[in-house]
Amino acid sequence: MNIKMALAKGRVADKALETLTAMGYVFSDYSPKSRKLVFTDDTETLSFFLVKSPDVGTYVEKGAADIGIVGRDVLVEHPADVYELLNLDIGKCDMCVAGFPGTKIVYNKKITVGTKYPRIAKHYFDTIDQPADFITIGGSVELAPILGLCDCIVDIVESGNTLKENGLVVLKKILPISSRLIVNRVSLKTKSDDIDPIIERFRAANV
């Protein structure tokens, strides 16, 4: 049986495909420019498709995909009812509060926070009892404090280069992030003969 895998477009998918290749899967019909949507490996045991990161959880939860790879940031922001079997060694970064040097995140009045992750941001500021307004932004979050839209941002920081180039710094790391191998709750049990070997290969590649 062919196992279907959802990958989060972008950084995570690139890294995941490297790992899959290292594990011995060959996707000869795949190239980043291809217009095809679903790619199957040459042994026809594993297919993958690329979707926007918040959709990975949805595809796997509903069973349209059996397994998926997606960042922890996305799973915390958009929870899905799935098994999170493995913390993969790819896509490592941190969820951070960032802003101009010297910006105080604990302050005696309300601050404004720009983010792609309103849920994570709100949870963090709630736990430190800092009143905050949240502005949800779709992308290029670094722009928001520069233009005065907010006092600080909550976003994932990998190398910190984008921040540096825009004169911003990490003010506080709030959550370590890595990619997760997620599995549909039913597939894990009903397709175990086909899924277990794949999980084992990921586990072995992870050490």
Next chain:
Amino acid sequence: MLKSYTIDGFENIQYQGYHALLDIEQRLGECFKRHGYRRVTTPTFEAYDIYMDDDAVPRDDLFKLVSRKGKVLALKPDATLSVARMAAINHHDPGEIIKFYYLTNIYRHFSEPDVKKEITQMGVEYFGDNSPECDAQIIRLALKSLELFHIEKLQIDLGNVGLIDALLTKTDLDADARKALGKLIDKKNVDDILDFAKTHGIDEAVADKLARVTTIYGKPEAVLEKTEALCENTAMRRAAAHLKAVYRLLCAFGLGDAVTIDLGFTRTMNYYTDTVFKVYGAHWGAPLIEGGRYDALSAKFGIDRPACGFAVDVLGLMDYLEQNDLILPFSEARTVLFYAPDDIKRAADIADSLRERGVITETFPLKGAPEPVIARMGHTGSYKNARFYCIRQGEVLKWQQNRFDRVDDIDGVRLYPADPAGSPVPHRLV
């Protein structure tokens, strides 16, 4: 312009769907009845208080209302609680065997807009027996009830929450932390469980076992073998023995091959105390049936009585059947009689005779020429396959191949009295 008054999370059921739904309910009901279950129903509302003391259902997920006297009510968020309450009120002998089944809507105020908030559940509750035999009977019935619909590759996923409970009691976590850890266990996230254990000062050996339990699932024999090694106290050994006994009984029923066991099963409902199970079908990413044993719930309502049961999400099952082409196509032959003003009574009489024979019959007054009316009506949804007749001056004409022909009977209903001389004469009712 059509105005949209739809509310997120609630849906209309069209007549084709309702037809299928009714069929599902009847088949399930008949199956439960023949197994000795009696149908009951409980009110749509429950006193909010019964959901207060334990969090069987997250309180934010309740639809709340205030009665005229200021009492807070909740739209029933769960069927089992209400049925257990009812069984406790009406049956005071704790040893009495009671078997109930129900069909009810339950309501959950989920925050996600696209999740259904009104859920139709049909299920059974078996009170007064805490033996593994009772669990095995219940699981077999769950399977039987899905077999009615020719669902393939049915699989029983079996667990026992007693094992993890016994490990959790060794951690001295407060209720909130236990819940958080429970979520990680439920996700089988070994790394996060170990991280959590470290930050919450859980004994390493216990943490290690909790993490290990979540990874033990699959073929029953292999799982049971590993279970023995995990047990370290009476509570765990008791839970393991119960699990094994249920599995052995399922094997005796000839269902062994359909079983997988998962030691990492956490409770979907807070009241489960022991056996829990789910049933899966081919090509579907969600369970079709969930159930389990809840031995401590009835005691909350004053009667200490063990119980076990399961519920089918009826609309979920209907979606499954629809997507897997297991629903009988909806077809319904309609008969339409048009009548001229003078023939109103005659049309009504013929219609009644047809209805007595089970034919769906409707009558409409004729205004002007019948042909264009029939042509238009024949194209609208409900009347696409209808048979059309026209009654004029006592004569019954059938519309076929774009013309009217005189007919003597419809489905065996004679339209004219037999004439002794043999030639039928129009029968007129004045």
